[in-house]
Amino acid sequence: MPASVVNAHAIRDAITRLGDPNYSRWAAQIRRAGGCRQPIHLRGRVEHWDAATGTLLHRYSTRTEPDGVLRVPCKSRRASRCPSCAETYRADTFHLIRAGLVGGKGVPASVTAHPCLFVTLTAPSFGPVHTRREKNGKVLPCHPRRDAQKCPHGRVLSCTARHGADEDCLGEPLCPDCYDYTGSVLFNAVAPLLWKRFADALRRHLAKLGGLTLREMREQLVVSFAKVAEYQRRGVVHFHAVIRLDGSDGPVSAPPAWATLDLLGQAVRHAASVVTAKIPAVDGEPARVLRWGDQLDVRPITMDGELTDQAVAGYIAKYATKAAECVGTLDRRISPAEDLVALPIREHARRLIAECLRLGALDELADLRLIQWAHMLGFRGHFSTRSRRYSTTLGQIRAERQDHARDEQITTGRLPLFDEDTVLVVTHWEYAGKGLSPGDALVAALAAPWLWDGGQ
Ligand SMILES: [Zn+2]
Ligand SMILES: [Zn+2]
Numbered sequence: 400m401p402a403s404v405v406n407a408h409a410i411r412d413a414i415t416r417l418g419d420p421n422y423s424r425w426a427a428q429i430r431r432a433g434g435c436r437q438p439i440h441l442r443g444r445v446e447h448w449d450a451a452t453g454t455l456l457h458r459y460s461t462r463t464e465p466d467g468v469l470r471v472p473c474k475s476r477r478a479s480r481c482p483s484c485a486e487t488y489r490a491d492t493f494h495l496i497r498a499g500l501v502g503g504k505g506v507p508a509s510v511t512a513h514p515c516l517f518v519t520l521t522a523p524s525f526g527p528v529h530t531r532r533e534k535n536g537k538v539l540p541c542h543p544r545r546d547a548q549k550c551p552h553g554r555v556l557s558c559t560a561r562h563g564a565d566e567d568c569l570g571e572p573l574c575p576d577c578y579d580y581t582g583s584v585l586f587n588a589v590a591p592l593l594w595k596r597f598a599d600a601l602r603r604h605l606a607k608l609g610g611l612t613l614r615e616m617r618e619q620l621v622v623s624f625a626k627v628a629e630y631q632r633r634g635v636v637h638f639h640a641v642i643r644l645d646g647s648d649g650p651v652s653a654p655p656a657w658a659t660l661d662l663l664g665q666a667v668r669h670a671a672s673v674v675t676a677k678i679p680a681v682d683g684e685p686a687r688v689l690r691w692g693d694q695l696d697v698r699p700i701t702m703d704g705e706l707t708d709q710a711v712a713g714y715i716a717k718y719a720t721k722a723a724e725c726v727g728t729l730d731r732r733i734s735p736a737e738d739l740v741a742l743p744i745r746e747h748a749r750r751l752i753a754e755c756l757r758l759g760a761l762d763e764l765a766d767l768r769l770i771q772w773a774h775m776l777g778f779r780g781h782f783s784t785r786s787r788r789y790s791t792t793l794g795q796i797r798a799e800r801q802d803h804a805r806d807e808q809i810t811t812g813r814l815p816l817f818d819e820d821t822v823l824v825v826t827h828w829e830y831a832g833k834g835l836s837p838g839d840a841l842v843a844a845l846a847a848p849w850l851w852d853g854g855q
């Protein structure tokens with residue numbers, strides 16, 4: 400169908416929506432969904448019954464709503480899928496991370512006195528790639544090698560360009576045929592395991608430095624962390640983490656005096672350097688031992704110095720809503736039967752995906768589930784995780800927001816105020832679709848100024 404016909408349909412549907420007597424109800428739903436790009440449609444009802452007398456006190460049904468459905472936010476964490484819901488998640492993550500640094504949301508302000516580091520664990524090199532580095536505000540040459548040899552593919556492995564910040568070549572290999580695509584996707588696949596081993600080694604080394612057994616240490620010291628995975632442009636993940644020392648009751652209690660910032664730094668460096676993940680020999684290739692790259696960054700977080708709590712919380716929250724699509728891969732699963740050449744992606748991403756599909760078909764590597772995670776270039780971990788005692792939880796932050804929304808509904812008369820102990824609430828919901836029709840999307844986009852003002 401030509402685009403002009405689609406637009407004509409959308410415009411006709413938009414006019415129908417605007418002329419609908421129920422328009423203000425629809426606008427209110429869209430407004431409450433906070434600009435969600437792909438709201439979930441729910442059909443159902445909520446009934447409030449008096450538990451003692453069996454009387455129906457109040458009934459809400461979506462039958463009276465526009466199109467018979469309630470539109471609620473999709474709650475996606477991925478900015479590429481729904482910018483507005485991802486923004487909510489980003490903001491919640493920010494408050495949660497910040498509470499763990501300076502207090503708030505139930506965490507006492509005394510937490511600022513606990514030893515705390517911002518640590519970046521990187522991937523090793525899998526071959527030279529085009530990069531942009533700056534020093535004292537000046538852009539450095541990419542990869543200059545005065546007496547660079549030609550590689551077996553006839554390419555000179557040197558690049559003296561000073562690349563712009565948005566150049567397409569950034570993160571791409573100087574020679575794609577020399578680049579270790581196998582190592583790159585295997586590293587992503589074992590990165591969650593390396594993280595786990597790092598965290599275990601960190602605890603063990605701290606105990607050793609304190610002259611305690613692990614069990615003895617647990618009675619006086621808890622290691623709390625919040626971490627986020629970030630894709631570098633070359634397509635490998637690295638981790639940023641806030642690592643903090645608490646007393647045995649978590650952030651409310653001070654760690655023992657021997658557990659200093661210096662000691663934590665020492666234990667982090669040790670743990671990052673010793674942990675490994677082994678890959679068996681497969682398909683004619685030798686066994687490999689994967690480990691973190693040499694570029695370990697360990698910095699204290701301060702309230703006003705170079706690296707502030709605001710900056711750290713902002714950084715972690717930002718990457719919590721991003722995935723591999725920033726590297727130019729696809730935001731969906733890829734089937735081995737697909738024609739990779741036809742996918743609208745960059746050559747570097749295509750080769751990483753192809754390597755995931757190749758290795759994923761080998762029995763010895765089945766556990767790594769590389770085919771299912773090919774679109775993530777092999778990484779199958781969570782983007783943003785926290786240890787149980789880090790600070791408050793996203794659930795608590797969400798519940799606070801929902802309480803607030805509920806209070807608002809009560810004051811605007813949508814929900815009757817009942818005593819929760821004597822009232823039985825019966826709810827029934829079913830999924831009735833997702834997204835906005837082209838016409839509705841047009842109204843939501845174009846009518847935004849009066850959508851937000853009208854209809855209450
Ligand atoms: Zn959404
Ligand atoms: Zn270059």
Ligand SMILES: [Zn+2]
Binds near residue numbers: 551552554574576577
């Ligand atoms: Zn080469």
